Amino acid sequence: MKSGSSLLDAELHKTDPRVKLIAAKLKKENFKPDALIEVLHTAQNVYGHLPLNVLAYISKALSLPPSRVYSTVTFYHFFSLKSKGEHTCLVCTGTACYVKGAQVILNEIESKIGLRPGQVSADNQLGIQVARCIGACGLAPAVVLDDEVQGKVTLGEIINKIIDKMAAK
Numbered sequence: 001m002k003s004g005s006s007l008l009d010a011e012l013h014k015t016d017p018r019v020k021l022i023a024a025k026l027k028k029e030n031f032k033p034d035a036l037i038e039v040l041h042t043a044q045n046v047y048g049h050l051p052l053n054v055l056a057y058i059s060k061a062l063s064l065p066p067s068r069v070y071s072t073v074t075f076y077h078f079f080s081l082k083s084k085g086e087h088t089c090l091v092c093t094g095t096a097c098y099v100k101g102a103q104v105i106l107n108e109i110e111s112k113i114g115l116r117p118g119q120v121s122a123d124n125q126l127g128i129q130v131a132r133c134i135g136a137c138g139l140a141p142a143v144v145l146d147d148e149v150q151g152k153v154t155l156g157e158i159i160n161k162i163i164d165k166m167a168a169k
């Protein structure tokens with residue numbers, strides 16, 4: 001059996017808290033190849049979609065050929081390889097983030113940007129997503145802008161960053 005920590009040293013960024021959630025799920029499932037679908041669900045919940053480097057990580061962890069993991073993802077319509085929108089803003093709505101104002105952030109995004117979770121801007125520049133916990137509870141409220149985890153975000157700061165992303169194209 002592989003250890004979670006050696007896998008974490010692989011391709012994925014060590015400081016990305018989301019990887020730790022996937023590693024915890026892999027460990028809980030005892031790295032059984034049969035747990036592929038469940039692990040993919042966990043990954044999609046925290047990333048909003050399934051990036052290729054995350055699939056490679058899962059494939060290695062479960063000792064499955066990458067082609068098997070990829071074909072599973074493309075077979076089921078509820079998995080997505082691509083994020084919706086050129087840029088993504090994923091707001092964590094897990095307990096710690098909720099207590100620290102995640103819903104207020106979502107309300108502000110809706111009021112200032114006009115988008116709700118699951119929606120994409122008309123020009124496809126921005127997609128809004130939510131996750132139940134991204135593993136960065138100590139940084140609540142946490143938001144992931146594209147692939148960057150932003151901790152202890154304030155309303156004005158996050159709205160400005162989103163607008164900057166949309167304007168950057």
Ligand code: FES
Nearest residue numbers: 092094097136137
């Ligand atoms: S609840 Fe938001 S990071 Fe855990």
